[in-house]
Amino acid sequence: MIQIRTRVRFDQAKVQKKVQTANFRSLGHAAATIRITAKRSIRKRKKPSSPGSPPHTQTGMLRRVIRYEVDRDRDEAVIGPVNEIAGRLWNLHEFGGVVTKRRKLKRHRFRVGQHGPIRVTALGKFVRTLLQTAAQANRATRLVEEENERRGANKPRRYPKRPFMKPALQANQSRLPKFWRDSVK
Numbered sequence: 001m002i003q004i005r006t007r008v009r010f011d012q013a014k015v016q017k018k019v020q021t022a023n024f025r026s027l028g029h030a031a032a033t034i035r036i037t038a039k040r041s042i043r044k045r046k047k048p049s050s051p052g053s054p055p056h057t058q059t060g061m062l063r064r065v066i067r068y069e070v071d072r073d074r075d076e077a078v079i080g081p082v083n084e085i086a087g088r089l090w091n092l093h094e095f096g097g098v099v100t101k102r103r104k105l106k107r108h109r110f111r112v113g114q115h116g117p118i119r120v121t122a123l124g125k126f127v128r129t130l131l132q133t134a135a136q137a138n139r140a141t142r143l144v145e146e147e148n149e150r151r152g153a154n155k156p157r158r159y160p161k162r163p164f165m166k167p168a169l170q171a172n173q174s175r176l177p178k179f180w181r182d183s184v185k
Contacts, residue, residue, distance in 0.1 A: 019184050020072075022180075022184045022185075023075060024070060024072050024075075027077050028068075029179045031069075031070060031078075031079050033172050033175065033179075034068070035066055035067070038066055038165050038168035039066050041164050042056070042063045044058070044060050045058070049162055052163075054163070054164040055093045055164060062089075062090060062093075065081045065082045065090075066079070066081050066082075067080070067082050068080075093159065093162045093163075093164065094165055096159055096161035096162075099159070100157075101152075102151045102157075104152065105144050107144070109141055110131055110137040110144075111137050112131055112133065113130070113132075114131055115128055115129065115131070116128060116136075116141075116144075117140050118136060118143075124151075126143065
């Protein structure tokens with residue numbers, strides 16, 4: 001007759017630490033995947049995208065400012081453009097909205113010998129040159145003031161929805177469980 005005795009020790013703290021470490025790592029991989037998908041959906045084009053599709057960028061700035069951060073304490077990840085760099089514009093693209101105020105030009109009293117606007121070519125666009133007379137300096141100052149008045153009395157600008165973060169999450173929805181599968185070792 002064979003007799004076998006076994007002892008099982010369960011160290012709950014050790015298992016919990018392994019689970020937290022694996023969860024942090026998997027959450028980071030999932031966030032990075034969603035970020036990459038969102039970045040790749042934004043194309044560099046001169047013209048705006050059609051409403052409902054991801055926005056186009058002329059400079060590539062929107063793609064460069066998409067970041068992710070994983071919070072170990074709360075077990076959550078935040079993915080999206082950094083507000084300090086991208087401003088509020090990304091939020092308008094994602095959810096749509098209306099902007100009623102435009103940024104005004106800096107008030108400036110131009111003097112002879114400085115560079116300043118001398119003629120308006122299009123709305124908000126100026127031809128700039130070296131100001132050689134007092135009349136040119138006064139005209140440059142007046143052009144900036146007129147532009148600021150025009151910008152102050154602007155009609156609202158409407159931004160249709162051009163989501164890029166939500167479609168990135170939906171595209172990766174089926175892949176997310178794979179990041180956690182067999183992650184605790």
